[in-house]
Amino acid sequence: MEQGEAEGTAAEGARDELAAKFASWQVLHFDPAGCPVRDVLDRLGDKWSTLILLALSGGPARFSALNRAVPDISKRMLTQTLRDLERDGFVGREVFPTKPPSVEYRLTPLGFTMLEPLANLILWAEERHAAIRAARLRFDEANSAAAWPGA
Amino acid sequence: MEQGEAEGTAAEGARDELAAKFASWQVLHFDPAGCPVRDVLDRLGDKWSTLILLALSGGPARFSALNRAVPDISKRMLTQTLRDLERDGFVGREVFPTKPPSVEYRLTPLGFTMLEPLANLILWAEERHAAIRAARLRFDEANSAAAWPGA
DNA sequence: CAGCATCCGTGCGGATACTG
DNA sequence: CAGTATCCGCACGGATGCTG
Numbered sequence: 130m131e132q133g134e135a136e137g138t139a140a141e142g143a144r145d146e147l148a149a150k151f152a153s154w155q156v157l158h159f160d161p162a163g164c165p166v167r168d169v170l171d172r173l174g175d176k177w178s179t180l181i182l183l184a185l186s187g188g189p190a191r192f193s194a195l196n197r198a199v200p201d202i203s204k205r206m207l208t209q210t211l212r213d214l215e216r217d218g219f220v221g222r223e224v225f226p227t228k229p230p231s232v233e234y235r236l237t238p239l240g241f242t243m244l245e246p247l248a249n250l251i252l253w254a255e256e257r258h259a260a261i262r263a264a265r266l267r268f269d270e271a272n273s274a275a276a277w278p279g280a
Numbered sequence: 281m282e283q284g285e286a287e288g289t290a291a292e293g294a295r296d297e298l299a300a301k302f303a304s305w306q307v308l309h310f311d312p313a314g315c316p317v318r319d320v321l322d323r324l325g326d327k328w329s330t331l332i333l334l335a336l337s338g339g340p341a342r343f344s345a346l347n348r349a350v351p352d353i354s355k356r357m358l359t360q361t362l363r364d365l366e367r368d369g370f371v372g373r374e375v376f377p378t379k380p381p382s383v384e385y386r387l388t389p390l391g392f393t394m395l396e397p398l399a400n401l402i403l404w405a406e407e408r409h410a411a412i413r414a415a416r417l418r419f420d421e422a423n424s425a426a427a428w429p430g431a
Numbered sequence: 432c433a434g435c436a437t438c439c440g441t442g443c444g445g446a447t448a449c450t451g
Numbered sequence: 452c453a454g455t456a457t458c459c460g461c462a463c464g465g466a467t468g469c470t471g
Contacts, residue, residue: 170401254321
């Protein structure tokens with residue numbers, strides 16, 4: 130029952146706040162360096178970043194453990210994504226000089242702070258997933274009907 | 281736990297919840313249809329979706345108004361992004377048979393519910409933006425120093 | 432005004448092979 | 452084990468021109 134008035138005010142607050150932020154970014158002509166949406170969210174929007182962060186949410190993990198946690202990522206993309214996350218300060222990398230070598234990745238305090246807003250978005254996505262899939266079916270059906278009227 | 285007492289219980293709750301969700305999605309072997317992160321967030325992760333949603337957070341807007349609100353998007357990508365958002369049920373499209381025709385876009389109730397979690401993530405990004413940029417500088421400097429030791 | 436059609440370049444990401 | 456190096460396809464997205 131989150132859809133009612135209780136969430137209405139919160140969502141309206143979010144809307145007004147977002148509208149104001151958006152206006153302030155517009156003033157800067159969306160300078161990529163000054164727009165957090167472009168500079169931060171676009172990086173998290175790649176194919177693997179969020180999944181890696183999720184995999185690390187349970188605690189530190191080694192390279193091959195991450196590869197097993199996300200089975201369909203290639204070693205190449207796992208390395209690259211981890212490097213990007215490390216560069217942004219979300220993930221820390223620690224090398225243990227064992228033989229063979231082992232490397233452990235973990236969320237930094239900065240990366241740790243992201244879990245909360247990320248979790249909110251993911252839980253929202255999960256909650257609305259069925260509705261979204263239903264909307265897609267409706268859209269595709271209406272669209273195909275319009276595309277082939279006589280079929 | 282070792283990560284950060286300062287960030288507190290909310291972040292730890294988010295971490296545990298996320299870890300549990302991640303485990304449950306793993307069981308499904310990340311079937312794209314069953315994983316909200318892949319099926320929903322990946323779509324929002326494209327170059328323009330979040331900016332369009334932000335532009336609509338202030339209220340309904342016409343096509344050319346959106347094009348002005350996001351100056352560096354092409355008409356082609358604006359149309360395509362709006363279609364995708366409409367297909368997922370986030371955005372509604374209303375055609376007014378004026379001359380010349382005008383089309384108005386607005387958030388649906390479903391799209392409206394996304395503003396709150398999206399705002400949380402964006403506000404987080406804005407709040408940590410400086411720290412992220414600083415981390416990038418540190419990383420790049422350390423990396424270039426390692427790449428050219430004698431320079 | 433609000434698109435659609437077409438062409439085209441870039442870069443993301445996959446596959447494979449090799450290394451310390 | 453934890454990467455690097457290389458090649459390559461394809462889809463994302465930009466530029467331009469045309470239409471109702």
